[in-house]
Amino acid sequence: MKIQIINWNEYVPRKDLKSLSWFRVDCDIMFSPKFHKTDPKIGWFFICLLGFCGKKAIDTVDLPEDYLRDVTGCDPNKCLKVLEENGLVRICTDSYGSVTNNTNITNNTNNTNITNNTRSKESFELDNEQIEIVYKSYPKKSGDRRKAFQRIKKNIKSEKQWEEFKQAQENYINQNKNENRETKYYKNYEVFCNDFWKNYINPEKDINLTNNKNEKFWEEFINQED
Helix, strand or coil: CEEEECCHHHHCCCCCCCCCCCCCCCCCHHHCCCCCCCCHHHHHHHHHHHHHHHHHCCCEEECCHHHHHHHHCCCHHHHHHHHHHCCCEEECCCHHHHHHHHHHHHHCCCCHHHHHHHHHHHCCCCCHHHHHHHHHCCCCCCCCHHHHHHHHHHHCCCHHHHHHHHHHHHHHHHHHHHCCCCHHHCCCHHHHCCHHHHHHCCCCCCCCCCCHHHHHHHHHHHHCCC
């Protein structure tokens, strides 16, 4: 079973090591929409995948399904299905390979026209001028601008998503201003342009550390006596 971690560099920024003893995970992971209200085993399974990849400092591992089940104590197929739907991993082979192959066969038969028509309707492409206008309103200009633009073009596939992205950026900026956060503590733009922006499409509904209830919870949690 070949599994690829999407956006691997976010978890391991160092590229000079051949084997890792650590990886980086956002402290807000427990409030991420990608994990909230899912089976806790799915989060644990993902952490294990990061560990497997980290051992070889690569974004892809090829492990038997039975081995994954024994080591993690989880159902690999169930966990991978959710992780793939949430954009955290990409399944390259094995049980998911047959699904991919069936899809390809379908596209080459009677459903080819339907698939192509759907793709044409969903065709959406941003140019640098459109992105530049939005980029100019982002307070923090340090980081990799070119990579940020590439990620926007790769991830934004419809007018609806583009509008959501712009709203999310505005929400994120306003939140930081309300919290009097210095610009240097903003996310670099290429990081914001990955999946991070999705947390701010509707921040009032998303569960995150900026929520007043969660702030109170963490304040009590940190200050509680043993």
